[in-house]
Amino acid sequence: xxxxxxxxxxxxxxxxxxxxxxxxxxxxxxxxxxxxxxxxxxxxxxxxxxxxxxxxxxxxxxxxxxxxxxxxxxxxxxxxxxxxxxxxxxxxxxxxxxxxxxxxxxxxxxxxxxxxxxxxxxxxxxxxxxxxxxxxxxxxxxxxxxxxxxxxxxxxxxxxxxxxxxxxxxxxxxxxxxxxxxxxxxxxxxxxxxxxxxxxxxxxxxxxxxxxxxxxxxxxxxxxxxxxxxxxxxxxxxxxxxxxxxxxxxxxxxxxxxxxxxxxxxxxxxxxxxxxxxxxxxxxxxxxxxxxxxxxxxxxxxxxxxxxxxxxxxxxxxxxxxxxxxxxxxxxxxxxxxxxxxxxxxxxxxxxxxxxxxxxxxxxxxxxxxxxxxxxxxxxxxxxxxxxxxxxxxxxxxxxxxxxxxxxxxxxxxxxxxxxxxxxxxxxxxxxxxxxxxxxxxxxxxxxxxxxxxxxxxxxxxxxxxxxxxxxxxxxxxxxxxxxxxxxxxxxxxxxxxxxxxxxxxxxxxxxxxxxxxxxxxxxxxxxxxxxxxxxxxxxxxxxxxxxxxxxxxxxxxxxxxxxxxxxxxxxxxxxxxxxxxxxxxxxxxxxxxxxxxxxxxxxxxxxxxxxxxxxxxxxxxxxxxxxxxxxxxxxxxxxxxxxxxxxxxxxxxxxxxxxxxxxxxxxxxxxxxxxxxxxxxxxxxxxxxxxxxxxxxxxxxxxxxxxxxxxxxxxxxxxxxxxxxxxxxxxxxxxxxxxxxxxxxxxxxxxxxxxxxxxxxxxxxxxxxxxxxxxxxxxxxxxxxxxxxxxxxxxxxxxxxxxxxxxxxxxxxxxxxxxxxxxxxxxxxxxxxxxxxxxxxxxxxxxxxxxxxxxxxxxxxxxxxxxxxxxxxxxxxxxxxxxxxxxxxxxxxxxxxxxxxxxxxxxxxxxxxxxxxxxxxxxxxxxxxxxxx
Numbered sequence: 001x002x003x004x005x006x007x008x009x010x011x012x013x014x015x016x017x018x019x020x021x022x023x024x025x026x027x028x029x030x031x032x033x034x035x036x037x038x039x040x041x042x043x044x045x046x047x048x049x050x051x052x053x054x055x056x057x058x059x060x061x062x063x064x065x066x067x068x069x070x071x072x073x074x075x076x077x078x079x080x081x082x083x084x085x086x087x088x089x090x091x092x093x094x095x096x097x098x099x100x101x102x103x104x105x106x107x108x109x110x111x112x113x114x115x116x117x118x119x120x121x122x123x124x125x126x127x128x129x130x131x132x133x134x135x136x137x138x139x140x141x142x143x144x145x146x147x148x149x150x151x152x153x154x155x156x157x158x159x160x161x162x163x164x165x166x167x168x169x170x171x172x173x174x175x176x177x178x179x180x181x182x183x184x185x186x187x188x189x190x191x192x193x194x195x196x197x198x199x200x201x202x203x204x205x206x207x208x209x210x211x212x213x214x215x216x217x218x219x220x221x222x223x224x225x226x227x228x229x230x231x232x233x234x235x236x237x238x239x240x241x242x243x244x245x246x247x248x249x250x251x252x253x254x255x256x257x258x259x260x261x262x263x264x265x266x267x268x269x270x271x272x273x274x275x276x277x278x279x280x281x282x283x284x285x286x287x288x289x290x291x292x293x294x295x296x297x298x299x300x301x302x303x304x305x306x307x308x309x310x311x312x313x314x315x316x317x318x319x320x321x322x323x324x325x326x327x328x329x330x331x332x333x334x335x336x337x338x339x340x341x342x343x344x345x346x347x348x349x350x351x352x353x354x355x356x357x358x359x360x361x362x363x364x365x366x367x368x369x370x371x372x373x374x375x376x377x378x379x380x381x382x383x384x385x386x387x388x389x390x391x392x393x394x395x396x397x398x399x400x401x402x403x404x405x406x407x408x409x410x411x412x413x414x415x416x417x418x419x420x421x422x423x424x425x426x427x428x429x430x431x432x433x434x435x436x437x438x439x440x441x442x443x444x445x446x447x448x449x450x451x452x453x454x455x456x457x458x459x460x461x462x463x464x465x466x467x468x469x470x471x472x473x474x475x476x477x478x479x480x481x482x483x484x485x486x487x488x489x490x491x492x493x494x495x496x497x498x499x500x501x502x503x504x505x506x507x508x509x510x511x512x513x514x515x516x517x518x519x520x521x522x523x524x525x526x527x528x529x530x531x532x533x534x535x536x537x538x539x540x541x542x543x544x545x546x547x548x549x550x551x552x553x554x555x556x557x558x559x560x561x562x563x564x565x566x567x568x569x570x571x572x573x574x575x576x577x578x579x580x581x582x583x584x585x586x587x588x589x590x591x592x593x594x595x596x597x598x599x600x601x602x603x604x605x606x607x608x609x610x611x612x613x614x615x616x617x618x619x620x621x622x623x624x625x626x627x628x629x630x631x632x633x634x635x636x637x638x639x640x641x642x643x644x645x646x647x648x649x650x651x652x653x654x655x656x657x658x659x660x661x662x663x664x665x666x667x668x669x670x671x672x673x674x675x676x677x678x679x680x681x682x683x684x685x686x687x688x689x690x691x692x693x694x695x696x697x698x699x700x701x702x703x704x705x706x707x708x709x710x711x712x713x714x715x716x717x718x719x720x721x722x723x724x725x726x727x728x729x730x731x732x733x734x735x736x737x738x739x740x741x742x743x744x745x746x747x748x749x750x751x752x753x754x755x756x757x758x759x760x761x762x763x764x765x766x767x768x769x770x771x772x773x774x775x776x777x778x779x780x781x782x783x784x785x786x787x788x789x790x791x792x793x794x795x796x797x798x799x800x801x802x803x804x805x806x807x808x809x810x811x812x813x814x815x816x817x818x819x820x821x822x823x824x825x826x827x828x829x830x831x832x833x834x835x836x837x838x839x840x841x842x843x844x845x846x847x848x849x850x851x852x853x854x855x856x857x858x859x860x861x862x863x864x865x866x867x868x869x870x871x872x873x874x875x876x877x878x879x880x881x882x883x884x885x886x887x888x889x890x891x892x893x894x895x896x897x898x899x900x901x902x903x904x905x906x907x908x909x910x911x912x913x914x915x916x917x918x919x920x921x922x923x924x925x926x927x928x929x930x931x932x933x934x
Contacts (some may be wrong), residue, residue, distance in 0.1 A: 011326075011329055011330060014325065014329045014377075014380075015322065015325045015326050015329055017637060018321050018322075018324075018325035018329075018380070018381060018384040018385055019318060019321050019322050019325065021381070021385045021630070021633065021634070021637070022317060022318055022321040022384070022385050022388060022389065023314075023318060025385065025389040025392075025626065025630050026314040026317060026318070026389075026392065028626055029389070029392055029393055029396050029623065029626060030310050030314065030396070032619065032622045032623065032626065033310070033396045033397075033399075033400045033619070034306075034307075034310075036400060036404075036615060036616075036618070036619045037303075037306065037400050037403050037404055037407075039615060040404045040407065040408075040615055041404075041407055044407055044408060044411040045294070045411070047411070048235075048411040048412075048414055048415060049238065049277075049279065049292060049294050050279070051415045051418070052235070052238065052292065052414065052415060052418055053279050053281055053290065053292040054281070055415065055418035055419060055421070055422055055555075055556075056229055056230060056240055056281075056290055056292070056418065057281040057283065057290050058422055058555045059228075059229035059230070059418065059421055059422050059425050060226070060229045060242070060283055060288075060290060061283060062229075062422070062425045062426060062429055062555075063115060063225065063228060063229055063425060064167070064283060064286050064288070065429070066112075066115065066425075066428070066429050066432050067115065067116070067167075067207055067219060067221065068165065068207075068286075069432070069433070069436060070109075070111075070116070070219065070432070070436070071165065071207060071209055071217065071219060073109075073436045073439075074119065074121070074209075074217050074219075075209055075212065075213045075215070075217065078105060078439055079102065079105065079121070080121075080213050080214070080215045080217075082098055082099070082102050082121075082129070083121050083122075083123045083128055083129055083130070083131070083215045084123075084124075084128065084214050084215060085098075085128070086127040086128060087127075087128060087129045088126070088127045088128065088129065089127055099140075102140075103139065103140065105439040106133055106140070107138070108435060108438055108439050109432075109435050109436065109439060110431075110432075110435050110510060110511075111133070111135040112135065112428065112432070113135040113136040113222065114222060114224070114228055115135075115221065115222055115225055115228065116135045116219060116220070116221060116222060117134070117135060117136075117204070117220045117221060117222045117223070118132055118133060118134050118135065118200075118219075118220045119132070119133045119135070119217065119218070119219050119220070120132050120133075120143075120146075120197075120216075120217065120218035120219075120220070121133070121215060121216075121217055122143070122146055122147055122148060122151070122215065122216040122217070122218070123147045123148065123215065123216075124147060124148045124149070124214055124215070125147055125148065125149045126147060126149065128147060129142065130142070130143040130144075130146045130147050131143065135222075143193065143197070144189075144193070145187075145189050145190045145192065145193025145194070146193045146194065146197055148211060148216050149185075150186065150190050150193070150194055151194070151216070153180075153183040153185045153186050154179055154180050154181065154183065154186060154191075154194050155178045155179065155180045156175065156178060156179055156194065156198070157211070158178050159174060159175060159178045160208050160210065160211075160216070160218075161208075161210045161211060162210075163208060163210070164208060164209060164210025164212060165207065165208075165209065165210070165286075166207065166244070166286060166287050166288075167205055167206070167207050167221070167244060167249065167286060167288060168205070168206060168207075168244055168249075169203065169204065169205055169206070169244070169247065169249050170201060170202055170203075170204075170206070171202060171203065172198075172202050172203070174202075175198045175202055176198075179194070179198065200220070201218065201220055204220050204221065204223070205220075205221040205225060205226075205249055205250070206218055206219065206220050206221065207219045207221070225250075226240075226242050226249070226250040227250070227252070228421075228425075229421060229425070230252070230418065230421065231414075231417035231418060231420070231421055231597075232597070233417065234252065235414045237294060237295035237297070238292070238293070238294050238295070239251060239252045239253035239292075239293040239294075240252050240290065240291070240292055240293075241253060241290070241291040241293065242283075242288055242289070242290055242291075243288065243289045243291060244287060244288055244289075245287070249288075251291075253293060266278055266279055266280050268296065274295060274296075275295070275296040276293050276294065276295055276296065277293070277294050277295075277296050278291055278292070278293050278294075279291070279292045279294075280292075303403060306399060306400075306403050309399055310396060310399065313392055313395055313396070313399075314392070317388045317389075317391075317392050320384075320388055321384045321385060321388055324380075324383050324384040325380060325381075325384035325385075328379070328380045328383060328384070329380055332376045332377065332380060377637075378634070378635055381634035381635075381637055382631075382634055385630060385634050386627070386630050386631050386634050389626075389627065389630050390627055393623045393626065393627060396623075397619065397620065397623060400619065401616070404616075405590070408590045408607070409590050409592070412590045412592075412605065412607045413592060413594075415605075416592065416594055416603065416605045417594070419556040419565070419603060419605065420594055420595075420596045420597060420603050421597065422553075422555055422556050423553055423556060423567055423596050423599075423601065423603055424596050424597050424598055424599055426472075426552055426553055426555070427513070427596075427599060427601070429472070430472070430473075430528050430546060430548055430552065431510075431511040431528060433470065433472070433473070433546065434511045434528050434529075434530045434544060434546050435511060435530065437470075437476070437544060437546075438530055438532055438544060472548055472549055472551075472552050473489075473546050473547065473548060473549065474519070474525075474547045474548060474549045474550075475488060475489045475490045475520070475547055476488070476489050476544060476545060476546045476547070477489070477498045477500075477544075477545050477547075478532075478542055478543070478544055478545075479498070479500050479505075479542065479543045479544075479545060480542055480543075481502065481505060481541050481542070481543070482502060483499055483500040483501055483502045483504075483505070484499065485498035485499065485500075486542065490520070491520065497520050498520060500517075500545065504517065504529060504545075505529070505531070505543055506529075506531070507531065507541075508531060509531070510530075511528050511529065511530040512528070512529055512530075513526055513527070513528050513529075513569070513575075514526065514527050514528075514529055515569050515571070515573030515574075515575065516573055517545075517547070519547055524574070525547055525548075525550075526548070526569075526573070526575040526576075527545050527546060527547045527548070528545075528546050528548070529543055529544070529545050529546075530543070530544050531543055532544050550576075552576075553565075553567055553575065553576040554576075554578075556576075556603070557578055563578075563605060563606060563607040563608070564577075564578050564579060564605070564606045565577070565578045565603065565604070565605055566578075566603070566604040566605075567596075567601060567602070567603050567604075568601065568602050568604065569600060569601055569602075570600040570601070570602075575601065590605075590606070590607045591604070591605065591606040591607075592604070592605060593605075742754070742758050756790060756794075757790070757791060757794050760787040760788075760790040760791050761787075761791055763783070763784070763787045764784065764787045764788055764791065767780070767783075767784045767787075773817075774816060774817055774901065775814045775815060775816055775817060775901075776814065776815065776817045777811060777812050777813070777814055777815075778806065778810055778811055778812070778813045778814070778815050778845065779811035779812065781815055781817065781818075781819055781820055782804055782806060782811075782820070782843070784818075784820075784821060785802075785804075785820040785821050785824055785843065786802070786804065788821045788824060788825070789802040789824060789841070792825075792828050796828070796832070797836070798837075799832060799835045799836050799837050799838075799839055800828065800832050800835065800837075800838075800839025800840065800841060801839070801840055801841070802824070802840075802841040802842075802843065803840065803841070803842050803843065804843045805842065805843065805844040805845075806843070806844065806845040807845070807846075810845050810847070810852070813845075813852055813926065815852070815854070815924060816897060816898060816901055816902075816924075818894075818897075819854070819894060819898075819922070820843060820854070820856060822890050822891060822893060822894050823856045823891060823894060823920050824841060824843075824856060825890075826890065826891050826920075827841050827856065827858040827860060827918065828841075830860070830861075831858045831859075831860020831861055831862070831917065831918060832858070832860050832861075833861070835860075838859075839858065839859065839860065840858065840859050841856065841857070841858050842855075842856070842857045842858070843855070843856050844857075847926070850926060851923050851924065851925060851926065852923070852924045852925070852926055853921060853922070853923050853924075854921070854922045854923075854924070855919060855920070855921045855922075856919075856920045857917060857918065857919040857920070858917050858918055859916075859917040860917050860918060861914070861915055862912045862913050862914050862915055862916050862917050862918050863912045863913075863914065863918065864913075864914045865913075867912075868910065868912050871891075871910060872910060874892060875892060875895050875908065875910075891920070894908075895908050898922065898924070902924060902925065905924070905925045906922070906923065906924050906925075907922070907923045908920065908921070908922050908923075909921040909922075909923075
């Protein structure tokens with residue numbers, strides 16, 4: 001074909017070009033958008049993971065410091081003196097009075113049951129008391145058979161003492177490895193007490209003081225202690241673990257911990273085909289590590305809903321492009337089709353004469369057709385490609401921005417949840433600090449007397465840092481019930497400046513927060529207050545007021561985002577406010593408000609992501625560049641198409657001029673299969689008819705003769721086809737009638753064996769050629785198989801027998817026709833080859849689990865494992881290729897027919913062993929399914 005014909009613009013090709021351009025633009029737009037959203041998603045996930053790890057680290061450090069402060073407080077004389085004194089040797093009234101004071105202090109502490117489960121105070125020997133305090137229960141439990149001498153005799157002290165002031169989990173193996181009961185100083189009651197103690201702490205997270213001050217103190221943490229540092233709602237694919245050395249103490253990861261955290265190092269691991277990324281933070285000075293494990297989803301993870309929306313928009317755009325391009329291109333090419341039809345009519349003869357008709361000059365109306373060909377195709381491609389692409393770019397940008405906004409909100413909300421937990425823990429830390437101060441005998445004595453502490457080592461004056469938790473306190477002040485300052489930790493010589501409005505005082509046992517408190521620095525602040533009874537009963541109450549530092553809640557800021565935080569009370573009072581974020585785009589910021597757990601506070605967070613703004617600008621620039629490229633390609637294609645259409649028209653015009661001067665041999669060489677090609681072909685045919693008018697009669701005679709010959713050939717072919725059809729109809733009936741004649745003669749002669757064989761053969765033949773459905777009743781299929789067995793028994797001298805075990809209720813179940821006979825044929829042909837007797841074929845049918853199971857078994861020679869494997873592989877091979885092979889009705893043919901009819905609803909199993917026979921088991925749907933397929 002001529003080169004111009006290969007690239008000739010036709011209606012179909014131009015429409016295909018429009019759709020192809022639109023499809024390419026959709027791919028580019030979708031790719032740019034998905035890469036954009038994936039990049040944002042990856043960045044958000046990385047920052048979220050880092051921020052969550054930082055927040056969890058801060059939360060855990062806050063909780064650990066609270067436990068550490070509690071341990072330090074228990075080692076002060078206020079608590080430890082009771083257990084150092086020989087209470088078992090003292091007067092009972094004195095012991096009761098001291099115990100009552102101890103209980104009051106423990107109750108004043110308000111031990112947090114969400115952090116502490118129990119506290120053990122263990123004396124040095126039998127003359128000192130040992131108690132167990134449950135955080136959730138009032139009172140204490142005495143432990144008569146537990147003291148340090150018993151821990152020494154049982155060797156258990158060697159387990160506890162090295163782990164002073166550290167969180168540890170003791171397994172049963174850890175304890176039993178050191179536990180000894182062979183000491184003569186251990187009674188059975190002592191051993192029982194020690195065993196009870198081990199049972200209560202094993203597998204639990206505990207902290208001990210290592211018997212540093214003569215009293216062995218064990219704090220048993222609540223089982224959910226580490227989980228208190230994370231929000232209740234987990235982030236999918238994100239796990240936290242806490243480890244002590246190489247031992248995992250706690251984890252939110254499902255399954256065995258080592259599957260997710262094999263080593264305490266940052267990096268990636270692969271478990272069951274899934275990649276996990278680990279980040280580690282140290283919890284100094286507690287010798288603990290926090291491991292954050294995040295499931296990696298690969299470099300490209302797209303939201304299914306977003307993909308479906310974009311795919312739907314792309315499909316609609318393609319359909320729109322197809323419709324617009326088809327309608328408008330058809331309209332552009334309409335003049336050529338009209339001219340082509342007019343030229344074709346010029347070649348119609350009236351008798352023997354060629355009738356030539358002139359074309360009217362006003363054949364086409366002005367308007368659209370007055371536009372140049374080039375401009376027409378520019379308009380078509382703009383309408384079919386460029387305009388939809390621009391619209392899609394705007395839609396995709398909107399969808400992607402919505403998706404990014406949703407992901408931003410999800411990521412930031414997860415971070416805000418951690419921040420809320422942080423705020424809750426910081427608030428509880430202040431409350432616990434206030435409770436601990438309120439039970440300090442030395443501090444209260446100092447506050448009430450206004451004199452320095454007694455000498456503690458080399459220290460001769462009070463230092464606030466010696467009290468646990470006071471490094472987060474700006475100052476504290478002791479007030480009477482009128483709001484007058486009794487003592488202040490700063491400016492102690494100017495007590496008047498601490499005058500406080502009594503409206504802030506409540507008759508409450510627990511510590512509480514007040515808001516809009518004017519500090520001595522004339523700044524509004526929140527403060528925590530606790531009512532104290534420092535004097536004797538009936539005296540006026542006093543109030544201890546703590547003002548936290550501004551940095552108390554500053555840990556909520558991770559520094560990873562440009563964000564502002566506002567912590568407010570239920571009434572709107574402000575507890576903490578950070579600097580506002582720098583916002584240049586409202587769509588690149590997220591603001592929401594959440595309630596802080598277990599408080600009436602709220603945290604309001606506003607994040608501004610400059611990275612999102614930058615990438616959004618890149619997306620818009622890329623979309624704009626794509627639109628410009630689409631416009632340029634559309635205009636270029638329009639120029640090319642118009643040029644391909646105009647060139648042959650110009651050649652046609654030149655040829656017409658040559659014909660006009662008498663050169664009837666002039667032709668236009670053009671092989672294009674389009675409207676222009678039709679015009680040129682019609683023109684060439686018209687000129688050829690003019691040139692060949694003289695020989696027209698001869699050509700008509702030759703055509704008549706050729707038509708006559710063709711007619712005779714068709715009649716001959718028809719006659720042969722009718723004869724073949726007649727033969728095809730006669731042969732089966734002729735053979736069947738012949739068998740019936742033989743059967744009748746055998747009956748007259750009394751040859752019953754021939755009667756049986758011929759009857760079976762006739763039934764076999766009738767069943768095989770019968771027309772109708774491909775499925776039959778199982779009873780008919782069994783009768784057909786029995787007829788075949790009868791014939792083969794006659795042929796092989798009854799060297800085998802067949803047994804049919806089929807319940808009557810299954811006889812009407814419908815199965816595929818000619819199913820059993822080929823399998824039985826295989827058993828006779830291959831299983832009993834050379835046998836003279838002893839062969840048995842067993843045919844059974846059963847219903848199991850709502851499906852029909854047919855089984856044909858024999859006791860023949862069977863086959864070895866190689867032959868069986870080869871047979872099974874041949875059945876599992878490529879279906880199309882094997883279905884095309886001509887193998888006759890055999891085992892493979894049965895399998896292919898079953899596969900073709902029942903699809904995946906069938907199965908065929910073959911079992912065999914050498915000299916142990918063969919079993920073919922077929923499982924099919926019940927008759928209901930078969931009938932529905934008919």
